[in-house]
Amino acid sequence: MSACNCQFVIFGATGDLASKKLLPALYHLQCAGRMPEAMRIVAFGRRPWDDAAWQAFLRQELESYASGFHPEHFDAFCQHFHYVQGELHDPESYGKLSALLTREGAERPDDTTFYLAIRPGEFVPVVQQLSAAGFNRDSGSHRIVIEKPFGDDLESAIQLNEQLHRHFNEDQIYRIDHYLGKEIVQNLIAFRFANLPIESVWNRNYIDHVQITVAEDFGIENRAGYYDQAGALRDMLQNHLMQILTLVAMEPPPSLEADALRDEKVKVLRSIRPIPKTAIHAYAMRAQYGPGQVNGKHVPGYQNEPGVEANSVTETYVAAKFYIDNWRWRGVPFYLRTGKRLAAKTSSVAIRFRHTPQQLFRETSIEHIEPNWILLSLQPESLKIEIYVKEPGLEMRIRPIQLNASYRRDGEKELDAYEALLLDVMEGDRALFIRFDEVEWAWRAVDPILKAWSRETDYISTYPAGSWGPEEASRIMDQEDQYWRSIF
Incomplete structure (x- = not known):
């Protein structure tokens, strides 16, 4: 897609996703000078507005959600926008949209990206309408961007994919997972493959286990209609955490081209050992937050949140264990956990090495040496290696220290995940977007858990809001000396 001709259509332009993520990201690109000058952005919505009413709404949302608001940038930002009132199911609305996107003197619209910031149930109807209006494979390099969830389970994901591929x-098709746009997640690739000492020990001979954590200190935030049907396994683990797992575990790709990267990720997902139907509780556990204290404030339990069904057993916390049966990782457990209303908002990858093969310090005052760790915090950003050194003094005493490999220099601005991904869409770079076989094999990994939990409708464990989750989450771990590691 050439920068001078790119057009961007936002379906659901007045919704929460657009207001909180998409519009601020586009605005930040404008402020950074990364927005193509001739970029045309069309906001598609139901409200009976003209461009002036849209601009008033846009200013209000950016003042609330953008990182800094600058009137001089806003005025230039508004020049990119047009507002189209329409209904998602109305063919005439798409005809009006096509007329707007077709520049004067042209026979057909320029290459256009359609961002579906709408409910998943609307994906297929909108794609059908776009196809009927000529925005499909016969109309050039038009693209559609869809947000997770990509289906509710394996079967529905396959059905959705078949529907999309009809048009x-x-x-x-750009399936977006904003976690893949986070700079520290991308830094996993550089950390592994640009450093020979790291990659040489990145295998089952040296690593005891891997932990991936995405913890949130907030609740469902008025999303009960979606969340009570989805739960933490579908909402977070099947996509965000599984994608991080693939980056931790994949083999070096032959290049950084999109399909080369994604081929290696799919190999990881295909190598995940199927969870036996009779051993679900040894591999996964779920729980739901009860009332408690978060950041000094009392918060209600999940079942008392507005819109949640009475006696709901939807999980707000999940911990699961996976094994990757390939040459590099066979026998190394990967522990994944995510939850809402936990003690802090943090995302991390914690890698614990094996014990040293010889207890060299057994006859000294040192009774026990813990294994080394690599601690990669995605939020807040940090990269640390935990090692042992001798304490100053006459006796042989050691203590742990952390080597902080923080990569951001003073003054270097963090790029928001959505900003990076939107730039990639404009440039046609698909490396950080998800191919369908990634979606399919991730669903295959978690489907046995979903099916087992769908039959358990009478009871669910609880944990106090503001804690790190249920204590029994440690039961899925293989060894007594393994424990959940929190990173700050």
Whole structure:
């Protein structure tokens, strides 16, 4: 897609996703000078507005959600926008949209990206309408961007994919997972493959286990209609955490091209050992937050949140264990956990090495040496290696220290995940977007857990809001000396 001709259509332009994530990200690109000058952005919504009413709404949302508001940038930002009132199911609305996108003197619209910031149930109807209006494989390099969830389970994901492929080719479909746009997540690739000492020990011979944590200190935030049907396994683990797992575990790709990267990620997912139906509780556990204290404030339990069904057993916390049966990782457990209303908002990868093969310090005052760790915090950003050194003094005493490999220099601004991904969409770079076989194999990994939990409708464990989750989450771990590691 050439920068001078790119057009961007936002379906659901007045919704929460657009207001909180998409519009601020586009605005930040404008402030950074990364927005193509001739970029045309069309906001598609139901409200009976003209461009002036849209701009008033846009200013209000950016003042609330953008990182800094600058009137001089806002005025230039508004020049990119047009507002189209329409209904998602109305063919005439798409005809009006096509007329707007077709520049004067052209026979067809320029290459256009359609961002579906709408409910998943609307994906297929909108794609059908776009196809009927000519925005499909016969109309050039038009693209559609869809947000997770990509289906509710394996079967529905396959059905959704078949529906999308009736109208658009795979290389026109951009499945977005904003975690893959986070700079520290991308830094996993550099950390592993640009450093020979790291990659040489990145295997089962040296690593005892891997932990991936995405913890949130907030609740469902008025999303009960969606969340009570989805739960933490579908909402977070099947996509965000599994994607991070693939980056931790994949083999070095032959290049950084999109399909080369994604091929290696799929190999990881295909190598995940199927969870036996009779051993679900040894591999996964779920829980739901009860009332408690978060950041000094009393918060209600999940079942008392507005819109949640009475006696709901939807999980707000999940911990699961996976094994990757390949040459590099066979026998190394990967522990994944995520939850809402936990003690802090943090995302991390904690890698624990094996014990040293010889207890060299057994006859000294040192009774026990803990294994070394690599601690990669995605939020807040940090990268640390935990090692042992001798304490100053006459006796042989050692203590742990952390080597902080913080990579951001003073003055270097963090790029928001959505900003990076939107730039990639504009440039046609698909490396950080998800191919369908990634979606399919991730669902295959968690489907046995979903099916087992769907039959357990009478009871669910609870944990106090503001804690690190249920104590029994440690029961899925293989060894008594393994424990959940929190990173700050």
